Amino acid sequence: RIEDLKEFVSQCDVVTVNCPLHEGTLGLVNTELLKHFKKGSWLVNTARGAICDKDAVAAALASGHLNGYAGDVWNVQPAPKDHVLRTAKNVLGGGNGMVPHYSGTTLDAQARYASGTKSIIENYLSSKAQEPQNIIVGIGKYETKA
Numbered sequence: 387r388i389e390d391l392k393e394f395v396s397q398c399d400v401v402t403v404n405c406p407l408h409e410g411t412l413g414l415v416n417t418e419l420l421k422h423f424k425k426g427s428w429l430v431n432t433a434r435g436a437i438c439d440k441d442a443v444a445a446a447l448a449s450g451h452l453n454g455y456a457g458d459v460w461n462v463q464p465a466p467k468d469h470v471l472r473t474a475k476n477v478l479g480g481g482n483g484m485v486p487h488y489s490g491t492t493l494d495a496q497a498r499y500a501s502g503t504k505s506i507i508e509n510y511l512s513s514k515a516q517e518p519q520n521i522i523v524g525i526g527k528y529e530t531k532a
Contacts (some may be wrong), residue, residue: 392422396424398424398427399428401427401429402430403433403438405433406434407434413437414438415443420452423451428454428456435459438457438461440461448475448476450477454480454482455481455483456482456483458484462523464522471484505517506520
């Protein structure tokens with residue numbers, strides 16, 4: 387049994403983050419913890435974006451300390467165009483993947499997510515306004531009715 391988180395991550399090829407966000411986990415995966423990760427390891431965050439320090443993760447990727455980062459959550463929703471994890475790369479020019487957070491849904495719902503994601507990307511790339519149903523958080527306020 388390993389009781390020290392730094393010792394634990396130093397032995398892992400892949401570290402997955404699967405915990406709630408609260409005061410004790412906010413920024414848990416930061417520069418200090420990442421330097422204890424095994425060189426060339428992978429970090430997967432399926433919990434909440436703010437548990438991982440986005441700038442520290444991007445720096446660990448760029449330095450080659452992390453081989454890759456995968457997440458289905460952002461620290462802010464929707465992530466701004468200049469969010470560092472949109473363009474973060476490892477030393478080989480890859481190693482970063484962000485996907486929609488949709489675990490535990492039906493196949494029909496997943497098809498709707500895929501269609502919505504396609505629409506969001508097409509609108510973004512062509513500088514068109516996003517459809518209202520695809521906006522979760524606007525400037526300073528929630529837009530969604532859910």
